[in-house]
Structure formats: structure tokens, C-alpha cells
Amino acid sequence: MLKPVKTVELYQKPPSPKTYAAGEVIFKTGELGEVMYGVIKGEVDIWINDKVVETIQTGDIFGEGALVHEDHKRASTAIAKTDCQLGFLDREHFLFAVQQTPMFALEVMRSYSDRLRRLKYLL
Numbered sequence: 001m002l003k004p005v006k007t008v009e010l011y012q013k014p015p016s017p018k019t020y021a022a023g024e025v026i027f028k029t030g031e032l033g034e035v036m037y038g039v040i041k042g043e044v045d046i047w048i049n050d051k052v053v054e055t056i057q058t059g060d061i062f063g064e065g066a067l068v069h070e071d072h073k074r075a076s077t078a079i080a081k082t083d084c085q086l087g088f089l090d091r092e093h094f095l096f097a098v099q100q101t102p103m104f105a106l107e108v109m110r111s112y113s114d115r116l117r118r119l120k121y122l123l
Contacts, residue, residue, distance in 0.1 A: 033066020042084030
């Protein structure tokens with residue numbers, strides 16, 4: 001039986017997590033997305049059309065859509081709700097993790113699917 005992998009654990013190993021102060025913009029809609037994030041500490045608000053549609057909490061991931069789609073454009077804006085510490089994966093490391101760790105791929109798909117389901121009712 002495969003041992004479940006906590007997706008955010010993969011983000012705790014980059015050279016140095018990124019830190020953001022409350023209110024700081026992490027990325028904006030339409031920008032080229034080069035990394036996805038895991039929240040190690042803090043909370044991040046996801047904005048679409050000037051409305052907060054979700055608050056990402058410690059242990060969750062966001063920004064994966066930009067690495068999954070070929071155009072790599074951000075579909076939302078992410079702003080630190082609190083002071084945050086974020087781990088990150090670039091496309092190369094993301095693809096490696098998906099290939100080498102099936103549970104990582106499932107967790108990313110689950111997170112993405114859950115987010116789409118919630119957004120369906122908000123927009």
C-alpha cells in the first residue's frame with residue numbers, strides 16, 4: 001500500500017521558502033506563471049474579478065494551473081492575507097514530482113478539482 005504524501009512537504013525542501021507580508025501581491029491575473037506554491041505558514045486570498053473567491057490555508061497548494069496549462073498564464077490574483085511563508089516548485093520540478101510521486105499528482109489533481117467545484121458556485 002502506498003503511503004500518502006502530504007503535498008506541502010515537497011515545498012519545504014527548496015533552497016529557501018519565499019516570504020510575503022500581509023497585503024503583498026504574490027501574482028496577478030494574466031502574468032506568466034513559472035511556479036506553483038505550497039503554504040507552509042499563513043493564508044493567501046485568491047481573487048477573481050475583484051472578489052475573494054478562496055482563502056488558501058497552511059498545508060494547501062495554489063498556482064498549479066499555470067504549470068498544467070500550456071500558456072502558463074495566471075487565471076487569478078493571489079495576495080497574502082497574513083504574513084506567509086511559501087514553498088514553491090517550478091515547472092521542471094513539478095513535472096519530476098508528478099512523474100516520480102503518484103500521490104503528489106493525485107493531491108494536485110484533488111486540490112485543483114476541489115477548487116474548480118467551489119468556484120463553480122461562487123462565480
